[in-house]
Amino acid sequence: MKPAPFEYLAVNSVSEAVTALQRYGPNSRIIAGGQSLMQEMNLRQTRPAFLVDINGIKELDYIRETANGLAIGALTRHRTVERSELVQKICPLLQEAVKHIAHFQIRNRGTIGGSLSHNAPGAEYGVVTRLLDAEIVAVGPDGERIIPAEKFFIGHFKTDLKPAEMVTEVRFPALSKETGYAFLEVTRRHGHIPIVSTAATLRLNPDDTVKEAHIALGNVSSKGVPYKVKAVSRLYGQKLTQDVLADLAKAIEAEVDPDPHADSEAVFVKQFSGITSRRVSELSSATYRKQVSSALSCRALNIAFQRIKGGI
């Protein structure tokens, strides 16, 4: 369990990183927290020839309040987000989500930029980013561009990042005080990567009818990207009664479209000794994921509702 030979370069600035990526070409990879990349390298599932270590870019480790929300540097550790008072104040849903990522040892090293760039099915950050229509800032040889979450994720372990581009920042909108929210997931083991993850936000009209609701789900899209549920729009103007939720549950089951075949195409790779292995912890059936998507979504809305009502 040793990586294939590689050359290693530690950089201290974004421009150095980009120059390095450019110089070494497609065989080069950024290493941030290493919590996804190292295991794949050690198993020889991936064999980058050049590693560009961005841990020295201290200026990418920050959480800042902006005019309409939060800006989080790509190198910010999961643990920092988990413990940040600013995140708690401005975007508590993000904090709720990050607590579900792995175990604290991993959260101490893993970074938000790494998690988003890795785009593992079900990953918590991806789901929240998609739900809140966060923006991902990427810097490459041609300068900076801002990618909406909807465009950022393009497939299992694939993003819109171009070669020699890197994530530098993620921008989340603030959640208003009146917004209820929830993050839920099904895992087989505490801290494990989820089989299905769900994030929801909810705003109510004074008469308790739904003003606005959003739900995003992880690991249910056949394309391997975080998925934003369309059927929630039917809630607008309605009260969250049992019937309304039951109706929503049915609609979500019909809407989401997990494709185990596409998943397995994407997740089986060859590793050391030419042995076939799986890059994800779980593969589960479409039926199961549909059913759980609707159950978690309804639960998440209920929790969000109770939050608004001060029940939580």
Add this chain to the structure above:
Amino acid sequence: MIMTKKGLGASVKRKEDPRFLTGLGQYTDDIEKPGTLHLAILRSPHAHARILNIDTTKAKQLDGVVAVVTGEEALDYYGPLATTINISNNVPEIYAIAYKKVRYVGEPVAVVAAVDRYVAEDAVDLIEVEYDPLPVVVSVEDALEPKALLYEEWGHNIQLEWKTTIGDIDDAFAKATYVFEETITHNRYTGTPMESRVCIADYNPATKHLTVTCSTQSPSQVRTLIAQTLRMPEHNIRVIAPDVGGGYGTKLQANAEIIPCVMSRILGRPVKWTEDRVENLLSGMHSRDYSCTLKVGLDKDYRILGLKAKLIGNIGVDGTCQGPGTPALLVAAAYFPGPYKIPAYEAEVLGVVTNKGPYGAHRGYGKDIANYPVERMMDIMAQKLGISPVEIRRRNFIGKDEYPYEQISGPIYDSGDFQRLMDIALEKVDYHDLKKKQQEWRKQGRYIGVGMAAMLEPSGAAVFNGVFNGYQPATVRMTPEGGFQILTSHQNIGQGVETTLPQIVASVMDVDIDDIRLVYGDTDVTPYGLGPFSSRGATYTVSAVYEAAKKLKDKILKIAGHLLGADPQDLEMVNGHVRVKGVSSHEASISLKELGNKVYLWPGPYGTVPKGVDCNLECTYTWTSEVVKWVPDEHGRVNLYTTHPTGVFVAVVEVDVETGQVKINKFIVSHDSGTIINPMIADGQIAGGIAHGIGGVLLEDLAYDRNGFMVNADFQSYLCPTAMEVSDIEIHHIECPSPFTPLGTKGMGEGGAIPSPAAVANAVEDALEPFGVRVKDLPLTPERILEWINKGEVNHGRS
């Protein structure tokens, strides 16, 4: 029995823990001899294929590579793997490195020795192998069809076939008021010790001595197996086992260990192989993976009249040379009757070979296979009859006055009291109250269930034919300075023997356990003997240590009597001294240090040691069991296990019926392992066993696809329980001493793993009763649970 504070029955803190907890233990991988080469193994990516050609040219050219050896080249240095165990099974001719053909994904194909592991793995990348893939045998059906033959010379894929009928089984079913039949299956899983296998082999071409340092449970057996496989004189081989990071049965053979040995023999240099986790999951020892059809006939009072068990095990590539797993299926056949009285019995066992990894031992060794289907069956029958699972067990338990009880299948149970264990478990879990509350919770949408399983843990197997025999020597030695050493082959694998064995000697000698050290893990130092397997420690090793200590005490008393001018009969050992009973004057007493000094140093033995007494302060005793019966009777019955801990395990679980997730709220255990040496350590063994059981029932699964690829050969996808998945565990002991061991002790260590899967599965069914859920394949994944809820196939109390 003398009782001292640190002797028998005291929860003494473990002597070994300070070094483990402060990082000062020394494991095999921590050792690096000068000039060591590191090995990496090219393993088969195919489940079944002919090896057409191996080209190692490029690998050999890589800087830092010293040798690349294929299975064919190794043939000049070794023979087929020696047999670890053979009880009426077919033994294949197989080699440590595949020869001509590969039979499972992960089988070693070629080995690189290089200056470090990085270079060695780089060289593995450069080896080119041409394979001719063969049809793959994954399931029992594939094997029986047969889709292909693993061992062409057999003409079939059957490694073990065995049957016995005892009593008038047909009559029993004819007379039965109720007859039930179910097929119950169990997933494949393994022990996952924290330290995988590691082996350093150092062959000295001048002395022709081979020193092997490895992570093993049984140094002596490894020595013999290496000698047999490498065809080397055994007296020139020394096996050292330093600290071992867990075994659980998975380190009881020498298959992978042969590879470093042969490499060192070829190269004349020390070589080291450290197994990584992928290698361990692919090629370490697998267990379980069976289907068992039980047919039970009950009379009108729900008493069992007859039991038929048909067990089919998916062994994988082999369970005789690669590992000792195959006879676990026979152990199951001997123990299906479990805690119950069975008037007529039939058992049929079929073990087939497939293109999965090797089958070995893993906490349970067939006792778990005997337990899970039967304890599931008890609940299923109770459901179908509309009676309590408590009641059906109570009506069939062996009574406490019936011990020693000769079970219909051959074993003799030494002692026990299942009714009382059941009383305690029910009381401690507050069973009746829980069942009442369950109804209330259901109204609130909470599904909580209680499940139980009775446990029988045969311990201390004395297996004929192989390296798992029924004897154990121990030497107890007093040093000239008056301290003690215990020398035994019983390896410390985390079970606390560095504390419990000294507790035995402390009790006999009335000395502090800090004045006693266990010496083990070196075949040049300890008597040839067996390692810890089959929970045999408190059956065999404890008894051997106890008898050896008594012999030494006799000798010490004789010498002291001579020195004090007293009759040894009138002497006693108190607090590190020998003295005339009850007398505390200085003249009537001699300290052990003084005595040791006199014998060995000042003045020395002449005049100190009385005539007729051997002039040393050490005694060896080899303990054998008086109840073992090896010669099968007309029904093939034997009695291999001397002691039988018992218990009743109750699990309380909650199921999320929308997601299928199961949470275990708590385990209540009532337990009997006879005389307890150290209650804290005994509790630790039970809790650890339960963790293994929880892993097997909820999480762990060595899953193969149709091509024979293991789809979860790492810890990201093969899920072991963490502390978060292991519930609170509450343990209550009773003590029914074994009449078959000198101290009444019973070996224990597997007991937790045996009944906990059934307890959890039963609890899940109980929780989901309103949905009519029948638990089928394990592990209980959320997806399966939801599928069963959707299906809802059971009508309670109506069929």
